[in-house]
Amino acid sequence: MNQINTENIIIDILSSVILVIRNFFGLIFYPYRSMRKISQERDYGQILTVFVLVFVYFKFAYFLRSDPYPASFIFLIFSLNLFVMVLFFYLIAKATKPNTDFAPFLFTLTYSLFPTLLWFASNSLLYLLVPPPRTLSFLGKAFSGFYLAYSFSLLVWKLILVYLSLRFSSKFSFFRIFYMFILFLVWFIPYSFLLYRLKIFRTPFI
Amino acid sequence: MKTFQYRLQKKLNEVFILAPNSLGSPWLTRIYHEVSKFFKTMPFIIIIPFSFVASIILYLLLGSLVIKLVTILQYGF
Numbered sequence: 001m002n003q004i005n006t007e008n009i010i011i012d013i014l015s016s017v018i019l020v021i022r023n024f025f026g027l028i029f030y031p032y033r034s035m036r037k038i039s040q041e042r043d044y045g046q047i048l049t050v051f052v053l054v055f056v057y058f059k060f061a062y063f064l065r066s067d068p069y070p071a072s073f074i075f076l077i078f079s080l081n082l083f084v085m086v087l088f089f090y091l092i093a094k095a096t097k098p099n100t101d102f103a104p105f106l107f108t109l110t111y112s113l114f115p116t117l118l119w120f121a122s123n124s125l126l127y128l129l130v131p132p133p134r135t136l137s138f139l140g141k142a143f144s145g146f147y148l149a150y151s152f153s154l155l156v157w158k159l160i161l162v163y164l165s166l167r168f169s170s171k172f173s174f175f176r177i178f179y180m181f182i183l184f185l186v187w188f189i190p191y192s193f194l195l196y197r198l199k200i201f202r203t204p205f206i
Numbered sequence: 207m208k209t210f211q212y213r214l215q216k217k218l219n220e221v222f223i224l225a226p227n228s229l230g231s232p233w234l235t236r237i238y239h240e241v242s243k244f245f246k247t248m249p250f251i252i253i254i255p256f257s258f259v260a261s262i263i264l265y266l267l268l269g270s271l272v273i274k275l276v277t278i279l280q281y282g283f
Contacts (some may be wrong), residue, residue: 032246036220061283123283132280134273144276145261151279153250153257160245167224174227174238203282 016045024114031160038111039104039168047110054078054205057117061124069200077195078205085109085184085206092180093170100170108165115158116205119151 023046026034058071058078086105093100126147134140166177192204227242229235244252265272 028250030247031249036223039223040220064283120283123280127280127283133277134280136270136273140273141265144273145258145265147276147279148261148264148272149254149257152260153253156253156257157249160249167227171224174229203279 012045013049016043016049019043020046020049023111027111027114027161031157031164035108035111035161035164035168039108039165041107042103047106050110050113051079054113054117057121057124061120064124064127074200077200081204081206082110082113085188088184088187089166089170089180092183093172096176097171104169105165108169109162112158112161112165113206115154115161119154120203120205122150 023034023038026037055071055075058074062068062071062074086102086109089109090100090102090105093105130143134144162181163177166172166180170177170180172180188204188206192201195201195204227235227238229238261272268275
């Protein structure tokens with residue numbers, strides 16, 4: 001009986017991991033269709049998988065940062081950030097549409113962390129391989145151009161995913177999502193500045 | 207046949223989960239639909255060239271400040 005339970009757990013974890021990988025590629029190539037599917041997901045193992053990936057990144061970054069807090073503390077702050085953000089959007093949507101569900105917000109906004117995770121992970125690797133500061137040499141300029149274009153494209157992808165997350169979770173129209181996002185920024189920018197001053201996050205991990 | 211009907215119904219429910227977006231005025235809605243279709247499938251075909259052009263413009267406008275910005279960003283993880 002115990003062996004069957006263990007097998008089931010392993011199968012559940014593996015299937016969640018496979019689904020996360022599939023959805024990750026889906027968000028690159030077909031963001032609209034993939035986000036629509038993600039908004040209907042109820043497999044919490046996928047959330048756990050994304051959280052594990054984020055935790056692994058924080059563990060890795062811990063060895064690179066000069067004034068580090070423990071990775072588990074940073075992870076706790078990140079989890080709190082994400083939860084507050086999800087709750088914020090959910091409560092705003094719920095105030096207008098009482099039948100709004102919490103799970104689509106949680107799933108879609110967790111999946112919209114992929115560009116963030118990718119940028120942070122690649123940035124840490126680049127910090128190791130091509131340490132700053134950048135110079136005014138030809139190679140320095142070329143790298144800066146490439147890096148800026150890379151960061152900008154991930155930012156645009158991130159904005160698309162956040163928009164689709166809110167669109168499929170709240171079912172609001174474009175302008176309502178835009179106003180909701182502005183409201184979010186009103187408290188999130190000072191909050192990010194506070195985290196920066198406390199040396200917890202230099203760039204908000206959201 | 208029943209399986210086909212079930213799958214078709216499921217797919218239709220999924221596709222029509224959202225009402226089409228309306229931005230108030232017809233021409234704004236049309237622009238929205240024209241622009242958003244590029245971001246629904248393979249958005250990087252548009253995003254990557256756009257990002258390179260944007261970074262070149264930024265470099266032409268800000269010059270060496272861009273290099274400093276990149277240095278700050280590299281410390282930003």
